[in-house]
Amino acid sequence: MIHLKNISVHFKQKNREVHAVKNVSLEVESGDIYGIVGYSGAGKSTLVRIINLLQHPTDKSSEVIVDGKNLLSLSQKELRKERKKIGMIFQHFNLMASRTIADNVAFPLRNSGLSKAEKEEKVEKLLDLVGILDKKNSYPIQLSGGQKQRVAIARALANDPKILLCDEATSALDPKTTLSILELLKEVNQKLGITIVIITHEMQVVKEICNKVAVMENGNIIESGNVVDIFNQPKQALTRDFIRTATHIEQAEKKILSHTKEQVYELKFSGRHTADPIIVEIYKRFGIVADILYGNIEFLQETMIGTLFVTLEGKVELNELEAYLAEQDVTITKINKKT
Amino acid sequence: MIHLKNISVHFKQKNREVHAVKNVSLEVESGDIYGIVGYSGAGKSTLVRIINLLQHPTDKSSEVIVDGKNLLSLSQKELRKERKKIGMIFQHFNLMASRTIADNVAFPLRNSGLSKAEKEEKVEKLLDLVGILDKKNSYPIQLSGGQKQRVAIARALANDPKILLCDEATSALDPKTTLSILELLKEVNQKLGITIVIITHEMQVVKEICNKVAVMENGNIIESGNVVDIFNQPKQALTRDFIRTATHIEQAEKKILSHTKEQVYELKFSGRHTADPIIVEIYKRFGIVADILYGNIEFLQETMIGTLFVTLEGKVELNELEAYLAEQDVTITKINKKT
Amino acid sequence: GCGGSKSSDSKERKYVVGVTTEQQKEIWKYVGKQVAKDGIKIDVKIFSGYTEENPALADGSLDLNSFQHVAFLNNFNKENGEDLVPIAFTLISPFGLYSGIEKGSTGDYKNAEKKIKSYKDLKDGDTVAIQNDVTNGGRALQLLDAIGVITLKKDAPESPTVKDIEKYNTKIEIKEIQADQIASVLPDVTAATINTNFVNDQLNTTPREAALYIDTDHLEKVNDIYKNVIAARKEDENKKDFKTIVKAYQTPEVAKLIEKTNDMPAW
Amino acid sequence: MIEQFFPNASLLWEEFGTATLETLAMTCISGVIAGILGLILGVILLITDEDGLQPNRIVYSILDKIVNIGRSIPFIILLAVIMPFTRVLVGTSIGTEAVTVPIVLGTIPFFARQIQNVLLEVDSGVIEAAKSMGESNLGIILFVYLKEGLVSIIRASSFTVINLIGLTAMAGTVGGGGLGAMALQQGYQRGRDDVTLLSLVLVLIIVFITQIIGNLLVKWTLRGRKI
Amino acid sequence: MIEQFFPNASLLWEEFGTATLETLAMTCISGVIAGILGLILGVILLITDEDGLQPNRIVYSILDKIVNIGRSIPFIILLAVIMPFTRVLVGTSIGTEAVTVPIVLGTIPFFARQIQNVLLEVDSGVIEAAKSMGESNLGIILFVYLKEGLVSIIRASSFTVINLIGLTAMAGTVGGGGLGAMALQQGYQRGRDDVTLLSLVLVLIIVFITQIIGNLLVKWTLRGRKI
Numbered sequence A, B: 001m002i003h004l005k006n007i008s009v010h011f012k013q014k015n016r017e018v019h020a021v022k023n024v025s026l027e028v029e030s031g032d033i034y035g036i037v038g039y040s041g042a043g044k045s046t047l048v049r050i051i052n053l054l055q056h057p058t059d060k061s062s063e064v065i066v067d068g069k070n071l072l073s074l075s076q077k078e079l080r081k082e083r084k085k086i087g088m089i090f091q092h093f094n095l096m097a098s099r100t101i102a103d104n105v106a107f108p109l110r111n112s113g114l115s116k117a118e119k120e121e122k123v124e125k126l127l128d129l130v131g132i133l134d135k136k137n138s139y140p141i142q143l144s145g146g147q148k149q150r151v152a153i154a155r156a157l158a159n160d161p162k163i164l165l166c167d168e169a170t171s172a173l174d175p176k177t178t179l180s181i182l183e184l185l186k187e188v189n190q191k192l193g194i195t196i197v198i199i200t201h202e203m204q205v206v207k208e209i210c211n212k213v214a215v216m217e218n219g220n221i222i223e224s225g226n227v228v229d230i231f232n233q234p235k236q237a238l239t240r241d242f243i244r245t246a247t248h249i250e251q252a253e254k255k256i257l258s259h260t261k262e263q264v265y266e267l268k269f270s271g272r273h274t275a276d277p278i279i280v281e282i283y284k285r286f287g288i289v290a291d292i293l294y295g296n297i298e299f300l301q302e303t304m305i306g307t308l309f310v311t312l313e314g315k316v317e318l319n320e321l322e323a324y325l326a327e328q329d330v331t332i333t334k335i336n337k338k339t
Numbered sequence C: 001g002c003g004g005s006k007s008s009d010s011k012e013r014k015y016v017v018g019v020t021t022e023q024q025k026e027i028w029k030y031v032g033k034q035v036a037k038d039g040i041k042i043d044v045k046i047f048s049g050y051t052e053e054n055p056a057l058a059d060g061s062l063d064l065n066s067f068q069h070v071a072f073l074n075n076f077n078k079e080n081g082e083d084l085v086p087i088a089f090t091l092i093s094p095f096g097l098y099s100g101i102e103k104g105s106t107g108d109y110k111n112a113e114k115k116i117k118s119y120k121d122l123k124d125g126d127t128v129a130i131q132n133d134v135t136n137g138g139r140a141l142q143l144l145d146a147i148g149v150i151t152l153k154k155d156a157p158e159s160p161t162v163k164d165i166e167k168y169n170t171k172i173e174i175k176e177i178q179a180d181q182i183a184s185v186l187p188d189v190t191a192a193t194i195n196t197n198f199v200n201d202q203l204n205t206t207p208r209e210a211a212l213y214i215d216t217d218h219l220e221k222v223n224d225i226y227k228n229v230i231a232a233r234k235e236d237e238n239k240k241d242f243k244t245i246v247k248a249y250q251t252p253e254v255a256k257l258i259e260k261t262n263d264m265p266a267w
Numbered sequence D, E: 001m002i003e004q005f006f007p008n009a010s011l012l013w014e015e016f017g018t019a020t021l022e023t024l025a026m027t028c029i030s031g032v033i034a035g036i037l038g039l040i041l042g043v044i045l046l047i048t049d050e051d052g053l054q055p056n057r058i059v060y061s062i063l064d065k066i067v068n069i070g071r072s073i074p075f076i077i078l079l080a081v082i083m084p085f086t087r088v089l090v091g092t093s094i095g096t097e098a099v100t101v102p103i104v105l106g107t108i109p110f111f112a113r114q115i116q117n118v119l120l121e122v123d124s125g126v127i128e129a130a131k132s133m134g135e136s137n138l139g140i141i142l143f144v145y146l147k148e149g150l151v152s153i154i155r156a157s158s159f160t161v162i163n164l165i166g167l168t169a170m171a172g173t174v175g176g177g178g179l180g181a182m183a184l185q186q187g188y189q190r191g192r193d194d195v196t197l198l199s200l201v202l203v204l205i206i207v208f209i210t211q212i213i214g215n216l217l218v219k220w221t222l223r224g225r226k227i
């Protein structure tokens, strides 16, 4: 659906050049919900703006193929036609201050051929979906931050796009609203087959709805692939870091280590498909009593992943234990106090 | 430090009035890190803008007392003096497009009496703290969303304020940067005794650094108090909802119920101070094997709180089990499939 | 030097004279050279338009001006309650009626295709442009009266306006246009009265060659009030230096300079 | 009473009426024409400029120069220079209709430059959003630039109309009427201060009405948008 | 060669030099004075208006009316009306120095209104941020409004200077010099097209230089800010 090849973007500034995107290639298949994560300033927004050519790649050898068309070779008019099929939610919303909420959402429908009543109905449906129908006659300046973001979402969906580009579509939203928006996105993805590219810094969002994810650092995509694979087996330090920070393991570890004097072990569940009662099994087999200090375990697309921090009471034969746990797709690591 | 009494804010619109804040009172003590959470549009930004009188309360009976001074009775000049002691991070950053990053941060220092070199040093220190020292000669338009937010944070801290108001200070940031910013805020709070009011929709942020929290709904503060208390014993449905959604329990529950046919139980740890190995104890005492399907347990300010979803294997005498667990500050609930 | 000197007994004996045209400036430069030996310095300021020279004289920014006829001066004094006085006659400018030209006709006025050959060709419905200032406009009306196109009221003032017309003998339409624009609008009118300096400069011809009627050819019908004067403030009327200046002006050499511009010396 | 304070003016009521109507007519007609043409020219300047929607160095630099030339020729000379053109357009170069031509020509570049400056301030993010929706350049101009910039355009318009009213005072030069000519010819030149004053007051009233209409339009545009 | 195409102008080189200098002098002097005073007046209008920093209905409505009055009096009448004032100020009511007074007075409201309109567009969020930092109103004006609005102010300034150059053409009315007077008196009124043309070309060059300086200043202000 979206093939980016050898994309580079350089911004020239007074005394230096910023290489925002460095020779990146990306392939998004039809029906994907593709997450892009990375530190602030990594080049995520810039990369996504390439997809509808709001940002032109600075390199001649770049290719931007969307829905089978090479956008770089299109005439202005053809490009406009393609853009109509791509909805975009901007990081800064970019709402029109002079139009009401309803008119903002109706804007992309101007040339849709719908009748006035149909348009109105559609707009109301969209506003209702994002939960701000009561604000339809307000102006953007009168909305709270999250309300603005929801208008931007409604507007991006108005045109029934084939592709939806979301630059931090839920960053200004409370968890409840976020959830409902994500469910909405998932729904449009499943029911209408819309391909979604979503920039986010919330790993939770990736977990929740993405099937693929790319991790950007410093203008490069350093890792990409299936969400489950990446969450289970992050290859890059940054990716690991991201997942750990997002699941708050790092903070937990710090806290636990400062609270307990006993030896702490980390049990890591990565892709465990069976659901045997590990803690009790350990006690049964080895007589070891595991006390859970911190736990974060969940199902990610049918497989169980997560981490437990435990203390172990009893005669711990680490080798044996390790061997047994490995059978169960669980790794055990001794956690040492960091100095 | 901050006493808001009977604050109401009405916005008049063409055909209707919006009551953004409804007769709210709030008390923030010196040294607090006070979180304000609530749905998008609840009135959080409006309420916080009252504290430095960017927004005037519309009610005559309102009182805004900050650092012992009744702001509403001050002259313009005196108000300005007080405002200098209050740093603010805006939801939309509000950076000056015509100044470089460094100049934006230096702006509040204009009348500080520091020498040029001292100012420069301070600005660089702040930019370094938020991790964008390399962008110091860039202009806001050249920054990514998260970078802008970090400039806003540095600017708010420049004046060594006594109070810091943060409207979504980390919403545009990746988890790693968020963490470092939160640590920075915690540090200024602890080392310099700065009182912080922080609006956020990320419960994680509240958990991480707040000692108190207020929950807003529809212009009202429906619940407020100690973070631990509120996380343990949320009284209002909304608060519970918020906590559940934020810790993703809701989603987990849904998933688990759709994956397993066995009876699922929820073990809720609320303010457990001892750290007895519950799972093993249950096995020892009742011969019941608990298998963890989902877990989210952590230490919140010295106490353990969280939830486990388990299936129980063995002869389950719920009453006995319940009694034992109650001793351990754990509640057990049978989870039923929702229809 | 910035402007004039208010006090009449200025040690400097420098006088600022306001004029309207380049030729007048030339003349006054010549006069200035003549009086230099008497220790008098003359500074000439050229104005565009007729409106500001008298106010400037009255307020002391000028010491003399030399651009107007008696009628204009009288009108100014009357309307503004000022007391400027003429201290010498200078010249009289012929004032003529000229034919309009056909639209699209090219080249000089001399060769352009004229709309009428004689003022007698004026007929009902024709348009005649006259000056839009009080005295030139008045003089134009008097000219039209003299050729019988209109009849002015018996009690018409020195400078009549269209309101003072008693009767249109030919039903012409009168258009009041700024003096310096009249030459440009000739394609749009049947005939027009034009000040001689503009005839010289803008039409590149002379009243003698081009006019349908020149009022000074019938001096008996021309009021003396159209004789141009040098004007001063009342208190300076008898100033010795001004007598010297007037003497230097009223010479055959200056007369020649005046005639070069198709005006007629009138002292 | 009135006769006492306005000895001359009181004899000219009818003329005042005519002059007022003439000024209004000149203002409205040239305002509308110069407004439309100036708007178009301003928009073309906007979009052909370097960072515009459709950059075109040649078109921009030509129009830019024309605008500057148009703005720097003194009105009285402009009036004379374009007389042949005026004649073609309205059949004559004298009178109230004729003077509207140089007024329009003098106002177009004045208004165009303001439109250009004003639209440059429209938030580039919003323009981008419209682009991302596949909006055509024409659509962006009509439905984004002009709509988002409307308040500023209204302000620039009342500013321009007031300037234009100043230009109508020059109508007298070519036999046109209006209050300016009246103030000058019937008032000022004849030392009739009451006529001058009354003419000016009438001009002022027109100016104030223009400003008030402008302010009301701004208010109306911003209705409901208040914070 | 030159003599052939400019038969009259070639005799007037010296006059052209003087006239150019006079125009430049008038432009610079009145530009600076009107610029400063207009800026101040515009800022006062901005802050005393309803939603301004220091709303003051009385001051605003008085100044607002003065600006309108100032803008609606035809220049030629303004020039006459303020003669006594001019005399007090510069000692004379004629000549190049004297004409700067009405030019300045005519330009102040013109510039002030533009400054007001332009500063109204400064992002209110930024003003709020400055307020939250305890910035004084003066500080907000100097370091936020004027700084954030600088590009627009520069654009309004070159617009105003070009307008002002147009006004200097009226200097001839009161015996002042400059290229406008030269074009009219020595050129147009005397039918010497070459003199008119050359004077206008010189005016145009000054106008272009103004515009170029303005554009350069905008570029310079935006240096490094490009996207």
Ligand SMILES: Nc1ncnc2c1ncn2[C@@H]1O[C@H](COP(=O)(O)OP(=O)(O)OP(=O)(O)O)[C@@H](O)[C@H]1O
Binding pocket: A011, A012, A013, A018, A019, A020, A038, A039, A040, A041, A042, A043, A044, A045, A046, A047, A091, B135, B141, B142, B143, B144, B145, B146, B147, B172, B174, E226, E227
């Ligand atoms: N117009 C510009 N001029 C110069 N540098 C720019 C420009 N736009 C972006 N950059 C730089 O390019 C880099 C990538 O920016 P981008 O907006 O793509 O980051 P991002 O990954 O979206 O970050 P965030 O999560 O904070 O929004 C940043 O370092 C930014 O400062």
Ligand SMILES: Nc1ncnc2c1ncn2[C@@H]1O[C@H](COP(=O)(O)OP(=O)(O)OP(=O)(O)O)[C@@H](O)[C@H]1O
Binding pocket: A135, A141, A142, A143, A144, A145, A146, A147, A172, B011, B012, B013, B018, B019, B020, B038, B039, B040, B041, B042, B043, B044, B045, B046, B047, B091, D226, D227
């Ligand atoms: N200027 C205004 N005019 C009218 N209504 C307004 C205005 N400002 C805010 N509101 C309304 O007041 C309510 C509270 O807004 P506020 O910005 O305080 O919400 P919030 O809690 O900060 O939300 P978010 O988390 O989305 O930023 C919203 O319904 C909003 O639409």
Ligand SMILES: [Mg+2]
Binding pocket: A044, A045, A046, A091, A167, B144, B145, B146
């Ligand atoms: Mg971004």
Ligand SMILES: [Mg+2]
Binding pocket: A144, A145, A146, B044, B045, B046, B091, B167
């Ligand atoms: Mg908010």
